[in-house]
Amino acid sequence: MMTEEQLIDRICLTCVDVRHAATDESAQKFINDIRGLAEQLAALTQPASPALKLPDDARRSLNLALQAMEFMGDTLNNLDAVCPEDVEFVTPAFNAVRSILADAAPSAPHTAPIEPICATGGAEWVKCSERMPDDDTLCLGIDADGVIWTMHYDCGELVTDTYRTAPPDITHWMLLPEPPALPL
Incomplete structure (x- = not known):
């Protein structure tokens, strides 16, 4: 499965x-x-x-x-x-x-307030030329064609979620947002 x-x-x-x-x-x-x-x-x-x-x-x-x-x-x-x-x-x-x-759309409209991911109201894209994430950091990457990849930064290189080296034309990356708190 x-x-x-x-x-x-x-x-x-x-x-x-x-x-x-x-x-x-x-x-x-x-x-x-x-x-x-x-x-x-x-x-x-x-x-x-x-x-x-x-x-x-x-x-x-x-x-x-x-x-x-x-x-x-x-x-x-x-x-x-x-x-x-x-x-x-x-x-x-x-x-x-x-x-x-x-x-699969929910039958009731979403009524709960939407909280911003960070102080700026949303996550921010960082140019790969400016800096890279810390090792073992999960992130999103976007390539020159606008395709968004889920990946992590490992030993100095971006690796896709399928454990392949990311395409060389990744231009920006962004940290994943924190998941919502789950009720106990």
Whole structure:
């Protein structure tokens, strides 16, 4: 059984991989995989319920995956590298992720006050050229293409959460916010 982090990574990768579907059937397989992984993630992190409930981390990850897919689509479209068949293959994947997010949306509006992460009201991006985080520090990194990576700084280099050396074009990093206090 996969961990929560592995499921989130797999969902993100599958959202990107759907671009390579050669047929409607293979695109549908990717879409079904995304739905199945989201359901596994919901089952892993939530009590049994007839409604699909995704944890905030999974919702954020799916939103980031959707943003990455939209960015790639816009970039390819700007380069005139998209044909109608490409759109037909990726549209169901976009719709599947949007559907999962819509189905998992909380039914009641958020009414609790949102507390700022830090005194400035939010975390701050630090240029890699200015300084790097301390060793064994978990952080987010953003590359020159705007892709956000979860990573940690270890022995003088950024390493992704899948234990690969981070892409060389990481331009900025940001500390992760402190998690909210859990009730006892």
